[in-house]
Amino acid sequence: MTSHEDVFGQEAAATCFAPGRVNLIGEYTDLIGGNVLPMPLTKGITVTVGPALSGVHAFSTAEETKIEINLGEGKKNHWADYVAGPLVMAEKAGATIPPMNLMVESDLPAGAGVSSSAALEVATLKALFAFTGQGHSNTDIALLAQKAENEFCGVKCGIMDQMAVSVGNQGHALALNCETLEWDQVALPKGWSIAVIHCGEARQLTDGAYNERRAALDEAAAEIGPISLRSQSIDVAEKLSDPLVVRRVRHVLSEQARTLRATEALRAGDMSLLGKLMNESHESLRTNFEVSTGSLDRLVAAARDAGAFGARLTGAGFGGCIVALVAESERESWWHAVSTECPAAWAVEL
Numbered sequence: 001m002t003s004h005e006d007v008f009g010q011e012a013a014a015t016c017f018a019p020g021r022v023n024l025i026g027e028y029t030d031l032i033g034g035n036v037l038p039m040p041l042t043k044g045i046t047v048t049v050g051p052a053l054s055g056v057h058a059f060s061t062a063e064e065t066k067i068e069i070n071l072g073e074g075k076k077n078h079w080a081d082y083v084a085g086p087l088v089m090a091e092k093a094g095a096t097i098p099p100m101n102l103m104v105e106s107d108l109p110a111g112a113g114v115s116s117s118a119a120l121e122v123a124t125l126k127a128l129f130a131f132t133g134q135g136h137s138n139t140d141i142a143l144l145a146q147k148a149e150n151e152f153c154g155v156k157c158g159i160m161d162q163m164a165v166s167v168g169n170q171g172h173a174l175a176l177n178c179e180t181l182e183w184d185q186v187a188l189p190k191g192w193s194i195a196v197i198h199c200g201e202a203r204q205l206t207d208g209a210y211n212e213r214r215a216a217l218d219e220a221a222a223e224i225g226p227i228s229l230r231s232q233s234i235d236v237a238e239k240l241s242d243p244l245v246v247r248r249v250r251h252v253l254s255e256q257a258r259t260l261r262a263t264e265a266l267r268a269g270d271m272s273l274l275g276k277l278m279n280e281s282h283e284s285l286r287t288n289f290e291v292s293t294g295s296l297d298r299l300v301a302a303a304r305d306a307g308a309f310g311a312r313l314t315g316a317g318f319g320g321c322i323v324a325l326v327a328e329s330e331r332e333s334w335w336h337a338v339s340t341e342c343p344a345a346w347a348v349e350l
């Protein structure tokens with residue numbers, strides 16, 4: 001294993017970790033300040049940091065490349081953007097960025113939709129602040145990381161991923177209100193397991209499609225007027241003028257209602273209801289939000305046929321992973337049936 005010392009000739013001064021995440025339900029609701037229910041994975045990204053004589057240098061063990069980061073330059077369309085962006089945003093917010101060396105090590109599958117970019121952004125910021133002793137709350141770190149994604153990388157994402165990987169707790173779902181940023185942790189009841197299965201189709205480059213979804217919601221908000229989309233009743237969707245915007249809003253408002261019910265179901269241990277709501281979520285993402293693909297739909301169907309209580313695409317869609325709710329005792333036979341039906345699928349280690 002490569003160590004910080006191997007790469008930079010000096011021991012690391014601090015080591016910070018941020019996990020990947022899977023979202024149980026509440027897809028795209030963060031864009032209207034709604035509720036979400038993501039869960040951190042045990043796998044994630046570790047960033048070590050130590051002093052440098054001058055400049056900021058980053059090394060990725062996966063890429064085996066050392067890059068000098070010039071904070072005055074913009075994005076370069078490679079992995080180090082998720083290091084540079086957060087540092088640029090931290091500096092803009094008043095933080096000192098000293099000369100330093102950063103080493104990035106990941107055991108997350110990249111491009112699978114499990115938030116490897118949010119994990120890298122958050123781990124970078126935690127490493128910076130641990131190194132310099134500048135105190136920041138985990139929520140502030142998540143907000144800075146989101147800013148980096150929005151303004152530096154150009155993806156107009158919501159706050160779910162950065163909050164999930166910054167404040168989430170392993171083995172618990174994070175019941176997060178994306179408007180107030182209030183949250184609490186809900187433990188997964190015993191006897192149940194969450195499976196994250198990749199459909200075998202890489203997540204396509206989706207920044208454009210993602211930003212389009214956001215633009216449709218912004219258009220709806222402008223048409224509706226001063227009261228936020230989040231607090232509207234579902235039938236407001238049907239009054240909008242553009243049929244495409246109608247479908248997009250139908251999704252986020254119905255998903256918001258489902259997420260609140262699903263969170264209560266999880267708290268109460270009502271797994272049949274949680275599973276049913278997950279299934280409905282997939283249907284709405286497929287028909288109203290139009291972010292599913294043939295491979296995701298087939299995998300969701302196979303997961304349900306093999307006995308999952310609920311299954312749906314997770315994250316932004318357009319390929320990547322599904323999440324399924326499975327009884328622990330049936331997990332092995334369930335996976336055998338699913339992988340026989342969908343041979344390209346693979347299980348993401350949680």
Ligand code: GLA
Pocket residue numbers: 023026027028029030031157158159160161315316
């Ligand atoms: C991506 C974004 C999140 C969220 C999800 C969809 O992961 O980064 O903010 O919108 O898509 O729920």
